[in-house]
Amino acid sequence: MQRKTFRNMQCPIARGLERVGEWWSMLLMREAFYGARRFDDFQKNLDIAPNMLTRRLTALVEEGLLERRQYSEKPPRYEYVLTQCGRDFLPVLLAMLAWGNKHFAPEGPSVELRDKETGKVVDPVLVDAGTGERLNFKRHALVAGPAAADGMRRRLASAASFLGGAEQTGEAGGAVLAGDLP
Amino acid sequence: MQRKTFRNMQCPIARGLERVGEWWSMLLMREAFYGARRFDDFQKNLDIAPNMLTRRLTALVEEGLLERRQYSEKPPRYEYVLTQCGRDFLPVLLAMLAWGNKHFAPEGPSVELRDKETGKVVDPVLVDAGTGERLNFKRHALVAGPAAADGMRRRLASAASFLGGAEQTGEAGGAVLAGDLP
């Protein structure tokens, strides 16, 4: 049977993973944000076998992250451009980048996000676009949405009490987001 | 040879993927944030085979995202708790959640992030913690860091001109982050 498909799952994270879970997918998305459009663009920076590249590219097109667009009649040539869905993936990539830089770059970062005006390194954090408030589990919570099944509701209820901040083992615990996971 | 290891790569995204690229890894992390600590906690919500669970859990411990901690002498029992590194992974998960909700929940979201005070749904976006400015490629840029090799420098230079916003195909393109990817 191999890998279970998560497609029928409720969890939005699992659903996202369905689309970009393969090893190359996120790297291809990264390349797309770096400006790659053509087969060759992707290939030369990634050292990926051409058949694999075809497969992953096709998959990303099917999932709706990329669009295959003809840019030459003859010979017929196609390029792969980010769709809106694909562009919306950027925050995930940047969150990953920040996390990678923070924890897996002992020799210092090789890629940094910088403010062009001040020249300073940017520390990217998540905030609520509406209020500008930094995300934290004192004020914000994961709750069941309209489409949630019963099982999901129960799980989120128990998750809420965990994330909500009740000390539970007498252990202080470190900071998360704005600083308060038990 | 199978899957190339990205460990020697410069890119922080690839380095991150090294740790959480497997299918189950991110789901296990999600569970950890939902409060799972014990073997059984993880197992019952995920429908994962016990041997796989052991493997992934062990891997996450080795990567430093979880810590295996003894909570009972006899019988010897262990629990898996988030390390600082693991907690810092939350933004990636939330970004993924937001993305999944936006694009892959046609029937409406089953999990929402809400502001407990206002009751409103949160739209999570990335900002610069220093300035509060929403990330956008007019003002912010990916640049080579101190540890960047030459190849990386070149790539980022070309990426910069892409992300920076030069119209390049006469196509307007949609919004990214604060709204301006070409």
Added chain:
DNA sequence: CAGTATCCTGTCCGATACTG
């Protein structure tokens, strides 16, 4: 340049059985 066509292999993962 932009792929397609084969073939092969590793391993991720699933199923099941078993243990203290």
Added chain:
DNA sequence: CAGTATCGGACAGGATACTG
């Protein structure tokens, strides 16, 4: 409850050759 031990299969991924 918290795993370990085997076994097997499917597919991601690699290598290489070939085409218009």
